[in-house]
Amino acid sequence: MTIRDHIREFNRDQDGAVLVFFAGALAVLLGLIALSFDFGRRASTQSELQSYADHVALAAAGELDGGTDAITRATAAAANLISDSQSFGRTSAETYGNASHTLAGASNYTLTFFKTLPSSDTASMNAGVTTKPKEAAFVRVVVTPKIVDNTFAAAFYAMIGGQEPANAVTATAVAGFTQYACDITPLMFCLPDPSYKADAHIGDMILLRSGGNGAAWGPGDFGFLDPSYAKVDPNGPCAGKSGAQLDACLLGAMGSITQCFSQRGVDTAPGQKVGIEDSSFNVRFDMYHAIMNGKKNDPAYAPAPNVIKGVADKNGNACTGSNPDASPNTKPLPKDNCFYTSTCLNGRFGDGDWSAKRAEYVQYNHGGVDPHPAAKTRYQYYLDEITAAGGSASATKIVTGLSVDGQPHRETGRPQCSNNQAIDPDRRLIIAAAVDCAANPINGQANNVPVEEFVKIFLTQPVGTDGASPPTLDIYGEVVGSASGPAGGGGLFHEVVQLYR
Secondary structure: OOOOHHHHHHHOOOHHHOOOOOHHHHHHHHOOOHHHHHHHHHHHHHHHHHHHHHHHHHHOOOOOOOOHHHHHHHHHHHHHHHHEEEEEEEOOOOOOOHHHHHEEEEEEEEEEEEEOOOOOOOOOHHHHHHHHHOOOOOOEEEEEOOOOOOHHHHHHHHHHHOOOOOOOOOEEEEOOOOOOOOOOOEEEEOOOOOOOHHHOOOOEEEEEEEOOOOOOOOEEEEEOOOOOOEEOOOOOOOOOHHHHHHHHHHHOOOOOEOEEEEEOOOOEOOOOOOOOHHHHHHHHOOOOHHHHHHOOOHHHHHOOOOOOOOOOOOOOOOOOOOOEEEOOOOOOOOOHHHHHOOOOOOOOOOOOOOHHHHHHHHHHHOOOOOOOOOOOHHHHHHHHHHOOOOOOOOOOOOOOOOOOOOOOOOOOOOOOOOOOOOOOOHEEEEEEEEEEEOOOOOOOOEEEEEOOEEEEEOOOOOOOOOOOOOEEOOOOOOEEEOOOOOOOOOOOOEEEEEEEO
């Protein structure tokens, strides 16, 4: 057999062919297993970095409450409150085998703050970037990239002559903070200046007067929230009402009145509104007239347990009319001294000093001896009167001692017109959204107006009206404090921190 015949026979011989294919397949299989090891390390690092990004974003967002130092607090919270670890990554400045696995501190991420987010998750966020603490509502965290070195993949791609895949891993998260006020009186008022904080003015009196259409609202002007009534609680006492009856219910009823308002932006309407009268507020004082006539036996409109107001029916009837006379032997809680001397800030904001008329209040209502000398604020005095009379459910009189004219007190302090009585002393509180009207000029109705804070205000006397149409209302109230947290007065407050991306 010639050499040519041997070659021809070798070409036709198929013995061992499977072994060749098996060797090739085994190489590929081992390569894939090796690659899966590297890809698994990258996926594990990605998961660890994403978890870290989420926690940093939530920690930072929890401080974005609109305060002047919100961004400073958010940055500190991110750096100091969150620590984690990752297993396989290193920075570009570190060498393989000598990398730090700790995730903590600002070197591991970049923070960017935003006032708004685009509606689409795929749209650029750049338009909403802000460096102003009062605007910052959202924060984006981008984790510093970590390099996950390829062990088997580097050799595999070198062997086949392919391009080694990118080995840098990072993560991004976006979180935001929102405060919600629920079941509150749908009112707002203009602050005297942006620095005004309720907790710094506890005990100070405010004269709230309704703001009108067309003109810019000034400090102390008040208006209404939710002009479209979209936030009326469908399961509360105001459900199904409309027009003036709905407005009156929202201002005077108890229970689940409204759904939740976001502090980031509310819709407002003027305080001078047809159908809104003093009677809408004064059911708290056991006064039922005008649009509230006939509500005295409705438990949804029950008065407070202490209704000393300084007015009484001249004929001695339990229910006062629309123009009640001044009581001859009881007085309402007095105003701050500056209201009597016309020296209050902007004519609307007092300083908490009500000493000038306190003795007169004590003389008329308590026979001249102050039973609660430790009470510094009118709200505390009101609560002490309830406690001294046996608590909110007692029928004991609140006014004590001899009357100044020797006659029985025209008021007892307890409701005499309504058959009902609220258990909660905070029935005489309203909760109003405080707005910086200088930074957010309001002319009539406005949308998406940011709220500086929600403020608890104690009504010291019945709301009065000048009788015009629409009426200009005078609401004298004492600041009880910020309504953030458990609010009292029927309100519920929620702080919500959540991931958006």
